[in-house]
Amino acid sequence: MSERILNFSAGPGAIPVPVLERARDEMVNWQGAGMSVMEMSHRGKAFLSIAQATEEAARKLMGIPSNYKVLFLQGGASLQFTMLANAFLNTRAEFVVTGAWGQKALQAGKMVGESHVTWDGKAHNYDRAPKFDSLDIDSAPDFVHITMNETIQGVDFLTDPDINENIVCDMSSCIASRPFDVSKYSLIYAGAQKNLGPSGVTLVILSEDFLATQKEGLHPMLDYRVQAENESMYNTPPCWGIYVMGLVFQHWLDFGGLEAVAAHNEKKAKLIYDAIDGSGGFYRGHAQPENRSLMNIPFVLPDESLTEKFLAETKANQMVELKGHRSVGGCRASVYNAFPMEGAKALADFMGHFARQNG
């Protein structure tokens, strides 16, 4: 690890070091093109080959069927909340709210049209997700929105939905962290800055059938059909982000694909959950065990002063961004795909040490 710090940030998060090294080496002169990727015409052969390679790697890594479009947009999940509601909410949408991001998606829906809350975890302080087969969905909504992994609460469904409705899914903080069945979804979106690359590019995967249900008369930049017809190049796309994202996809393909990524992530998360569960109540996790996120692990200590002490001592040990979100409090360890195993081990070891010293 040498000069690299252990970055537990909830996002932007860690990027694989070999990807950074390649981006560094290609910075001034990409593969003999005589220019940086940042300087290339997005309509020139060199950049088109990069964008195509990114899409192909995305399709291969995540098993995206050919009847799904892959788009590289801008504005993050927050712009998707607005864009998807504007585009697909005709009569009524259903929202399954498992945390803070689901609430934001719901708010955007309400600004557009009838937005019904199918299920809301508020009564349980957003510590769980419902079983999909327990959801009672009113007939024929335009779509059902879910947030697969709630970054702040660390709550994840952990399974693909199996519902005969158009599922629209915010996968920002868990995409490509494990295998998932794209065919169970109508639209998947994810800001890149957690598992896929730098902020500023948003991956959208959507089925052609669902796209056909889109409303007419949308502004072009907010129109999925326009973006799809122009292969994400209605205007200049976020070229650098698309390039780095492609390197990240290829990195995980070389790693062995999403099965291997999932095994790696489960092992990392287990180290930290074991430190929580083995602390005799010194640390308490937020999520119910059956919905524990493998990406974001919020936990609290016995009191505020111990939390402060913990944050100061971890920081002194090169572990940063462990402060929890104010709405949940305490600490949060985000361990995205590129976060190293030895980092999870270092935190788990420190947690044990700290609990013994202060418990």
Place this chain on the structure above:
Amino acid sequence: MSERILNFSAGPGAIPVPVLERARDEMVNWQGAGMSVMEMSHRGKAFLSIAQATEEAARKLMGIPSNYKVLFLQGGASLQFTMLANAFLNTRAEFVVTGAWGQKALQAGKMVGESHVTWDGKAHNYDRAPKFDSLDIDSAPDFVHITMNETIQGVDFLTDPDINENIVCDMSSCIASRPFDVSKYSLIYAGAQKNLGPSGVTLVILSEDFLATQKEGLHPMLDYRVQAENESMYNTPPCWGIYVMGLVFQHWLDFGGLEAVAAHNEKKAKLIYDAIDGSGGFYRGHAQPENRSLMNIPFVLPDESLTEKFLAETKANQMVELKGHRSVGGCRASVYNAFPMEGAKALADFMGHFARQNG
């Protein structure tokens, strides 16, 4: 120049080599932070210092008054067309159309409300811009939209507007290419990928007074007030683009500021315009002399086969992306701020040689 190619792309365009070299050197470990800029929490001290430095350098370089907000948004000028019309078009907007981008801004305005064409250069095939004092503007529009430099037609007003109206200006392809008086504008926007940095970040400069006229009830990502109140961090901003943009601003400050940049650009453009004017009609420029862009220089050759030959021979001489836009035809040399003087000289020399050989 050694391994660097001469990149005449209309955008994304050249970035100063020292900026690329610094981005390369800081890629894996930014200033001892132990991580890349792409991996930093946007709410952490390190990235906040980067964003603040970018804003300060922008203010210093472009002389942005303190009663103007500086925002770093996403979606390029194309999303701005929609966002500004949604936000500020209440009763009527005026559009001065000097080329293809102005037409697109007008189209977005028409989707929102009454959008009146103040002036349109179509009858002259968009080869000129009007004098500001000749414009006949109906009373009290919400704003008057202008495109300072039309990238495709190579037509530039070349002066700040002096009109007692709210001027909204697309400056994508000429921003920071010369001094300009921000106080003459209510809102300026520019995709970064021509003069400011990589694609994926959009610079917006807007007056607090104009911001106060914004409509209520907008979606947060499309609401300038929300973006301003959150200092462009309502959600995760395009961190990498903000970082590179800051390096670019600092580069031109070190170069001597916009007066020095303008002198450099005038000299570069003059080399190429002189090659056109001195060719005895072999090359013909598109724009009228008084509106010749210093950034984008479209020109045509006597016929299609000579154009093809010219493009092939320039390419063989490491001069790329010289093909003109299909709507104007011929060739286009885009020579943004970071395009080197020796590149303009090389093209001008080649143009003279080619005209003598083929004229």
